[in-house]
Amino acid sequence: IEFGTQILQRVNASRDADLLDANTLSALEKLSRAGIIAAKIGDRLASSYILLRRIEHLLQIMDDRQLHLLPDNDQEMDRIAGRLGMGRNAGAQLRNALASSMAQARAFYLEVIAAR
Numbered sequence: 631i632e633f634g635t636q637i638l639q640r641v642n643a644s645r646d647a648d649l650l651d652a653n654t655l656s657a658l659e660k661l662s663r664a665g666i667i668a669a670k671i672g673d674r675l676a677s678s679y680i681l682l683r684r685i686e687h688l689l690q691i692m693d694d695r696q697l698h699l700l701p702d703n704d705q706e707m708d709r710i711a712g713r714l715g716m717g718r719n720a721g722a723q724l725r726n727a728l729a730s731s732m733a734q735a736r737a738f739y740l741e742v743i744a745a746r
Contacts, residue, residue, distance in 0.1 A: 631679045631735045634742040635661065642666055654679055675738055678731035685728070688713055700728070 662672030707721030
């Protein structure tokens with residue numbers, strides 16, 4: 631999501647320098663307002679980005695180190711889901727939310743790259 635957002639900022643900044651923003655969420659909002667991405671897509675990407683970053687930060691806090699891998703055991707996924715406020719035994723729900731977020735991010739990336 632960050633990479634695709636940065637590409638769109640760079641490609642379109644020559645016409646509108648206000649699109650440049652170091653904050654991914656703000657940049658998505660600006661791209662959406664400028665009509666470069668549809669508002670609905672911008673909202674979905676923002677939601678996906680927030681979820682992915684929350685999970686990344688939570689994993690790093692739980693392990694007290696830089697970490698980018700999800701556990702493959704259901705108990706750990708349930709624990710992460712619980713800490714995210716998804717309720718107990720919600721590891722499967724978290725996996726589904728992650729799959730959806732990653733699919734949206736991949737589609738965005740492919741659309742941005744394919745269009746360039």
